[in-house]
Amino acid sequence: MVKRTSFEGDSCPIARSLEAIGDWWSLLIIREALFGLRRFGEFQSKLGMAKNILAVRLRALVDHGILTTAPASDGSAYQEYVLTPKGRGIFPILVALRQWSEEFDDRPAEITTILVDRAKGRPVKKLELRAEDGRLLSQADTTLKPRPGRRPRSA
Amino acid sequence: MVKRTSFEGDSCPIARSLEAIGDWWSLLIIREALFGLRRFGEFQSKLGMAKNILAVRLRALVDHGILTTAPASDGSAYQEYVLTPKGRGIFPILVALRQWSEEFDDRPAEITTILVDRAKGRPVKKLELRAEDGRLLSQADTTLKPRPGRRPRSA
DNA sequence: CTTGTGTGGTTGCATCATAAAACCATGTGC
């Protein structure tokens, strides 16, 4: 097979998430959906992408349980695409991508928006990874461990 | 052009980061690099990917300033690929992807590792997004604002 | 009811990216 190497059976959770949202358009579709876009035409005109690709992506996102098709909402007989909880759970990934760009992009001047706390209108802080006891962790403070609860039995 | 739509000039920071690391393999290469892999052959055997693709990806990551080629390290005359600060800054993105899989994957039993705090060996907490004053923020508590400091002048 | 228009797609190609395998250029051990 010459296929695009599926990570579906991979044990690495990063590979598993890439399987669902690891392509060029999916994250941008989800980004727009978090902004409130719901209709096929809205996505198509906002993102400027080919309609066939959009159709394929939307179907894939629905299959992965990230979007759901809702029958209507404003009377018109067309359907809409709305995020599931699983889809809304992608928000931190988008924030992480955004903050990485903000911090390391070569031409930061081209970034035209900032993510702010709605109540105060002030920029948000960087994502924080903490230990159970609240200590702030960097990559060097972490390790991977095998998951407990794996049954060593053969049957 | 029918090319793979570059997001290089896009003003959205998410699109800009996808431009650099938005493909199937790059994030997995970086994941292994964070684990300490450095050599071409190490990446190739660990990830099981075609060597030509790996060569293209490594070059692209070097071009984007995510990896650097270091002349040597253990005496052998071959070169190594090491993460730059920009590359190490991708860590939160990987954590976000991992936590999303852990929370929403359909077959969580297939995930075999957990990310733990090295000092205590206990699982880390979920990534937290906070306001300047420390309030924990969810997606609904945030908004995008136009970036200040944009010069409205024509010259 | 027929015509027109907008929405929401599908179908055909042309082109690009990806994958596997073969090949090659160097370095390294003996």
Next chain:
DNA sequence: GCACATGGTTTTATGATGCAACCACACAAG
């Protein structure tokens, strides 16, 4: 110098992407 490992490049086949054209349906006007 010879065999072998390392680190790639080239070749070729196939899947993915992109654009444009086409189609189906809803809805509204004439």
